[in-house]
Amino acid sequence: MRPDRLNPLFAETASLPGVGPAAVRALERLEIRRTRDLLFHFPVGWRETRFAPSLAGVTEGERISIAVRILSHEPSRGRGPLRIIADDASGIGLLLAFFGPKSHGLAARFPIGAELTVAGRLELWNGRFQIIHPELRKADTPDTEPVYALTEGMTSRRIAGLVQAALPKIPQLDEWIEPGLLSKRGWPGFAAALTQVHSTPGSEGARDRLAYDELLATQLAWALVRARRRRQRGQPLQGNGRLTEALLAQLPWALTGAQRHAVSEIAGDMATPHAMLRLLQGDVGSGKTLVALLALLIAVEAGAQGAFLAPTDLLARQHHATLQKLLGNLPVRLGFLSGREKGKAREAVLAALAAGEIDILVGTHAIFSGSVQYHRLGLAVVDEQHRFGVAQRLMLAEKADVPPHLVVMTATPIPRTLALAQFGEMDVSKLDERPPGRQPVETRIMSLPRLDEVLDGLARHIATGAQAYWVCPLLDAGADEETVADPDAAAPAVARAAALRQRFGDKVALVHGKLQGAARDREMARFQQGEAAILVATTVIEVGVDVPNASLMVIEGAERFGLAQLHQLRGRVGRGTARSVCLLLRGDNLSETAKERLRMMRSTDDGFAIAEADLRLRGAGELLGTRQSGEQGFGIATPEQVARLLQTAHDDARLLIERDGGLTGPRGEAARNLLYLFEKDAAVATLRGG
Numbered sequence: 001m002r003p004d005r006l007n008p009l010f011a012e013t014a015s016l017p018g019v020g021p022a023a024v025r026a027l028e029r030l031e032i033r034r035t036r037d038l039l040f041h042f043p044v045g046w047r048e049t050r051f052a053p054s055l056a057g058v059t060e061g062e063r064i065s066i067a068v069r070i071l072s073h074e075p076s077r078g079r080g081p082l083r084i085i086a087d088d089a090s091g092i093g094l095l096l097a098f099f100g101p102k103s104h105g106l107a108a109r110f111p112i113g114a115e116l117t118v119a120g121r122l123e124l125w126n127g128r129f130q131i132i133h134p135e136l137r138k139a140d141t142p143d144t145e146p147v148y149a150l151t152e153g154m155t156s157r158r159i160a161g162l163v164q165a166a167l168p169k170i171p172q173l174d175e176w177i178e179p180g181l182l183s184k185r186g187w188p189g190f191a192a193a194l195t196q197v198h199s200t201p202g203s204e205g206a207r208d209r210l211a212y213d214e215l216l217a218t219q220l221a222w223a224l225v226r227a228r229r230r231r232q233r234g235q236p237l238q239g240n241g242r243l244t245e246a247l248l249a250q251l252p253w254a255l256t257g258a259q260r261h262a263v264s265e266i267a268g269d270m271a272t273p274h275a276m277l278r279l280l281q282g283d284v285g286s287g288k289t290l291v292a293l294l295a296l297l298i299a300v301e302a303g304a305q306g307a308f309l310a311p312t313d314l315l316a317r318q319h320h321a322t323l324q325k326l327l328g329n330l331p332v333r334l335g336f337l338s339g340r341e342k343g344k345a346r347e348a349v350l351a352a353l354a355a356g357e358i359d360i361l362v363g364t365h366a367i368f369s370g371s372v373q374y375h376r377l378g379l380a381v382v383d384e385q386h387r388f389g390v391a392q393r394l395m396l397a398e399k400a401d402v403p404p405h406l407v408v409m410t411a412t413p414i415p416r417t418l419a420l421a422q423f424g425e426m427d428v429s430k431l432d433e434r435p436p437g438r439q440p441v442e443t444r445i446m447s448l449p450r451l452d453e454v455l456d457g458l459a460r461h462i463a464t465g466a467q468a469y470w471v472c473p474l475l476d477a478g479a480d481e482e483t484v485a486d487p488d489a490a491a492p493a494v495a496r497a498a499a500l501r502q503r504f505g506d507k508v509a510l511v512h513g514k515l516q517g518a519a520r521d522r523e524m525a526r527f528q529q530g531e532a533a534i535l536v537a538t539t540v541i542e543v544g545v546d547v548p549n550a551s552l553m554v555i556e557g558a559e560r561f562g563l564a565q566l567h568q569l570r571g572r573v574g575r576g577t578a579r580s581v582c583l584l585l586r587g588d589n590l591s592e593t594a595k596e597r598l599r600m601m602r603s604t605d606d607g608f609a610i611a612e613a614d615l616r617l618r619g620a621g622e623l624l625g626t627r628q629s630g631e632q633g634f635g636i637a638t639p640e641q642v643a644r645l646l647q648t649a650h651d652d653a654r655l656l657i658e659r660d661g662g663l664t665g666p667r668g669e670a671a672r673n674l675l676y677l678f679e680k681d682a683a684v685a686t687l688r689g690g
């Protein structure tokens with residue numbers, strides 16, 4: 001149970017002053033539901049307003065505040081704005097322009113003859129200085145204001161006001177960071193750090209401290225899980241080769257050396273009386289599925305069951321089909337379960353599973369949900385890990401009296417520090433060798449203005465009967481504006497599909513995040529069955545989709561994707577025997593970093609090299625990189641901070657858990673608050689559960 005002391009931080013946003021239902025909804029769109037979420041919503045930039053004593057010397061576009069005298073009002077003509085004419089102390093004229101219905105009541109706020117301070121962005125209009133919708137300032141208004149990521153119905157100033165109301169609610173909490181480290185780095189305390197981050201540009205120390213808090217919380221959680229695993233015995237599972245050998249005999253090709261090595265590492269782990277925890281890392285197309293299947297067959301040979309988890313319904317179905325095909329006529333009973341199986345069908349699967357009549361269950365997270373009971377679960381394989389954190393791992397442990405072995409597969413070739421952060425302590429098997437006969441994908445960079453050429457190329461491509469992907473970036477809602485219309489993130493993909501349909505008709509299929517369930521399945525099926533030749537998509541196709549006949553990948557706005565993401569996307573093609581091409585369409589005015597990224601993509605298809613470069617280039621602090629930190633499971637820590645601070649957090653967490661024997665002692669108590677603060681409740685619970 002969360003300590004009461006933390007309650008103010010978990011209070012709903014509705015409890016903040018002036019927050020009604022509309023504001024609650026707007027905040028929710030920013031994933032701000034509770035006070036803590038608001039406080040962890042850091043400024044993305046700062047807006048400076050300079051006090052200008054006179055308009056002389058102010059440049060166009062600058063934000064200023066200035067003392068003026070109101071001279072006259074000029075009513076609006078037609079659709080034009082209402083203009084108020086003023087001048088500054090030196091007699092230089094300034095127009096204050098007001099558009100729309102808001103112009104009512106202005107006469108009272110800007111009475112003729114009044115001396116006022118106004119603020120806004122200085123523009124030139126017909127050769128005269130003008131500020132549109134200026135604010136009235138009091139002398140004490142701060143001239144540096146935080147700018148926050150926004151959504152419709154929220155302004156930066158509103159968020160700043162809410163943050164100011166929330167800051168005093170931070171309870172007094174004992175320090176959880178090791179005192180030596182805190183003083184060495186000169187970091188502020190938790191509450192002081194939050195206050196700084198929201199009120200002072202820069203604040204590197206405060207930002208580092210809070211990033212460290214987040215990293216420490218994850219590392220503590222993993223350390224607790226690890227400690228618990230050590231207290232428990234596992235199930236030694238030894239295969240007899242009955243199924244694995246039959247499978248290998250019926251495959252048209254031999255295992256690669258890397259596959260053979262990984263299988264033997266896994267088999268070795270499974271035979272010991274400790275639950276295996278192994279990361280199977282291999283680039284797209286390196287043949288992880290087959291390794292997973294062999295491991296599952298070892299479990300079945302040993303009389304246990306296997307579970308194969310995929311992150312989405314689509315991928316789970318695809319895996320199910322792949323395994324079925326690979327197994328052929330082998331005597332292995334395969335089951336399938338996702339959230340979409342309901343009623344009788346679901347009951348039948350659950351009954352068969354509990355009775356031990358299913359050997360391998362494939363599915364989504366539904367396969368580990370509360371009501372699902374295994375007869376004897378021996379091995380779980382999890383594909384594409386990032387949605388399988390501490391809580392999920394503990395849930396899995398509930399599924400058997402003795403904790404099952406676990407293999408986590410990932411195609412993201414992450415450097416060791418990041419692996420540690422995302423997966424906790426695991427052994428690693430690497431598939432660093434591709435199956436033979438695969439052709440490298442030729443990568444070209446083109447600028448979007450040459451779109452016509454691209455379309456002609458696309459037409460020639462599909463005329464040969466081949467298929468193509470066309471990936472669009474999500475809509476980029478500029479963070480600089482006061483109010484941003486609620487962005488439909490998939491808009492670019494929808495628009496591109498519409499444009500392509502004008503030329504290619506119903507040969508174009510479209511999938512994006514908002515398209516769910518049956519509609520999405522239908523579009524995917526049209527593409528998978530070859531009915532549609534072009535699949536327009538947002539990054540939802542990033543993981544796992546396998547259509548060997550698709551040999552052209554067009555990525556629009558390529559500079560807006562992270563390197564790792566581009567690499568994943570490119571991995572969707574080059575799966576068949578045909579020569580494959582990846583076209584990176586880029587916009588104009590790219591930064592040097594963005595250009596280097598794209599050149600990197602063209603020069604190599606080595607996933608590990610790309611991952612290293614990605615980390616290095618993101619370290620340069622590009623906004624794009626910062627935004628992607630969420631993908632790595634961190635809301636606060638940027639990739640650069642992860643790289644710099646993780647090892648320390650990891651070591652500190654282990655010391656605390658192993659030396660203090662859990663979370664007793666004063667610092668342990670404080671660390672408990674930290675865990676709840678970052679919602680690692682499940683990990684804290686391991687202290688009580690065996």
Ligand code: ADP
Pocket residue numbers: 253254255256259282283284285286287288289290411435436
């Ligand atoms: P990953 O999941 O690692 O991206 P897959 O498991 O989907 O890769 O394998 C990619 C393709 O390579 C599949 O079509 C698979 O059947 C094939 N494959 C796997 N292992 C080998 C091998 N040893 N030799 C030839 N082809 C293989």
Ligand code: MG
Pocket residue numbers: 288289544
């Ligand atoms: Mg795969």
